[in-house]
Amino acid sequence: MAFDFISGQITAQKSQARYRQRVCVQSTESVGQHEGTLIHVDGKSYLNFSSNDYLGLNNHSEINKAMEEGAMRFGLCASASSLVTGFHYAHQALEDKVCQWLNKPRCLLFTSGFSANVALFHALGQEVGQNKAHFFLDKLSHASMIDGAFESKAKVKRFAHNNVEQLTHLLASSDSQNKLIASEGVFSMDGDQAELAELSKVAKTNDAWLYVDDAHSIGVIGEQGQGSASILSGDNQADITMATFGKAIATSGAFLACDENVHEYLINFARHYIYSTAISPALAWATIKSIDLIQQEQWRRDKIIELSALFIKLLDPSIEVIPTTSSIHAIIVGDEQKALNVSEQLKKQGLWLTAIRPPTVSIGSSRLRVTICSNHNQSDINHLARCLNKALCR
Ligand SMILES: Cc1ncc(COP(=O)(O)O)c(C=O)c1O
Known part of the structure; x- marks a missing residue:
């Protein structure tokens, strides 16, 4: 049969916890302090820490x-x-x-x-x-x-x-x-x-x-x-x-x-x-x-620096984060399934943090890629750090 490798490849992805699926973001929302940091997926709202809208300018x-x-x-x-x-x-x-x-x-x-x-x-x-x-x-x-x-x-x-x-x-x-x-x-x-x-x-x-x-x-x-x-x-x-x-x-x-x-x-x-x-x-x-x-608007860059410092301060010292001066904070988890589990657990706390797995990153370095943006606020960061500490330090 033509191209019969297709279903084999999909099955292999699933068995290795590398299966990729899209989610349909129904809207992003500006509610009070949460300007554009909330996403709605399947009727639920999540605080988004996986966006590349680093300066919070989307929908300006x-x-x-x-x-x-x-x-x-x-x-x-x-x-x-x-x-x-x-x-x-x-x-x-x-x-x-x-x-x-x-x-x-x-x-x-x-x-x-x-x-x-x-x-x-x-x-x-x-x-x-x-x-x-x-x-x-x-x-x-x-x-x-x-x-x-x-x-x-x-x-x-x-x-x-x-x-x-x-x-x-x-x-x-x-x-x-x-x-x-x-x-x-x-x-x-x-x-x-x-x-x-x-x-x-x-x-x-x-x-x-x-x-x-x-x-x-x-x-x-x-x-x-x-x-x-x-x-x-x-x-x-x-x-x-x-x-x-x-x-x-x-x-x-x-x-x-x-x-x-x-x-x-x-x-x-x-x-x-x-x-x-x-x-x-x-x-x-x-x-x-x-x-x-x-x-x-320099304040947007300053805010990333300020919130990033707060995030690192609040995170349990046992959690391995790659040092950065950017918005991107990579927490290495290792195993694909573990990264998926943590991501699912965070969803239950209203946080969206996509698990990044091979082949995007090398085998054994699956991670949670946290992006801190100018439109996050201190209580968002507090909530994120608290949930990550709970999920990763047992
Ligand atoms: C480092 C790097 N270069 C290039 C690209 C591609 O840019 P674009 O999304 O505009 O195609 C990306 C996007 O994901 C990226 O991360």
């Missing part, structure tokens, strides 16, 4: 208003790819905004972070003449970086997480003229940061480029939320930065920020850019408003 009235204004001026749909007639004034304005915010010469918009990453690795991994590119990826890099790199024509090496020494050895043994070091700025499932200053130094010494995926730090880290790569300045800047609009920025889509040359090259050779309808111009317009708020 000014962003929604900008979306409406953008829809009236440009329409919801770009109605063509960017190289045909899909590149609107709203896209140009958003590109300019990102460039000015990140102090980068150029920027290119994509419909998702996934496609931006795949496009970048495909485009830079093209084999021109005898020159095969070599990509060096941190082991914990996102699936989209791994897929893009391995599906390209480049040779790919992965270095142990944040292990700059191993990376240095790998670079030394590379004879490619075109070397690219790639890392997430803040790691999505661990919440810790890349050693960007070190990576930049190693890149310069080895005549390599540095690529930073700042999906989880854009908005959250940096004086105006420019992301973790903003600690690098002048000649030490990352050569290319990617970030998605779908997390702290609370809209949808993504950008690659780069120099003039790479920008021109991507417009001509990045297949995911060329052969895809441009992002919604109304969304692009709304995204500009969101970035304005992110630049102006």
Whole structure:
């Protein structure tokens, strides 16, 4: 029978406690102090600690208003790819905004972070003449970086997480003229940061480029939320930065920020850019408003820091949390079934905390990934810490 591996694979997922299911969130709600932190699933309300809306900007009235204004001026749909007639004034304005915010010469918009990453690795991994590119990826890099790199024509090496020494050895043994070091700025499932200053130094010494995926730090880290790569300045800047609009920025889509040359090259050779309808111009317009708020409202970043410190203080010291300066607090539980059980137990206390299991994380490192957002409050954190202490310390 055709494709009879399908049911076998599903059965195997179930037997390993790795079966994945979607839940339908019926609404998010602004009730009193709980602005947008409550989700409704199957008729019940839960305090959400699994959202990537780090700055609490989703459903912000000014962003929604900008979306409406953008829809009236440009329409919801770009109605063509960017190289045909899909590149609107709203896209140009958003590109300019990102460039000015990140102090980068150029920027290119994509419909998702996934496609931006795949496009970048495909485009830079093209084999021109005898020159095969070599990509060096941190082991914990996102699936989209791994897929893009391995599906390209480049040779790919992965270095142990944040292990700059191993990376240095790998670079030394590379004879490619075109070397690219790639890392997430803040790691999505661990919440810790890349050693960007070190990576930049190693890149310069080895005549390599540095690529930073700042999906989880854009908005959250940096004086105006420019992301973790903003600690690098002048000649030490990352050569290319990617970030998605779908997390702290609370809209949808993504950008690659780069120099003039790479920008021109991507417009001509990045297949995911060329052969895809441009992002919604109304969304692009709304995204500009969101970035304005992110630049102006430092209190949102301060609140994450304050509530994160409270969370760690209240959590039983025996609970293992990966140290972080981001919104993401990963509590390693180990076993898949145990992570699922704790997640179910928390649901009964009105808390939503999705269990993260292999293959998203390595075997034996199933975890609860807590995200603390600017719209949580102290009593939310108290409740979360109390329930986690009860569930994990017996
Ligand atoms: C590190 C990282 N890069 C890229 C992406 C993909 O971004 P998007 O959701 O916009 O496709 C994600 C999203 O989950 C991510 O965590």
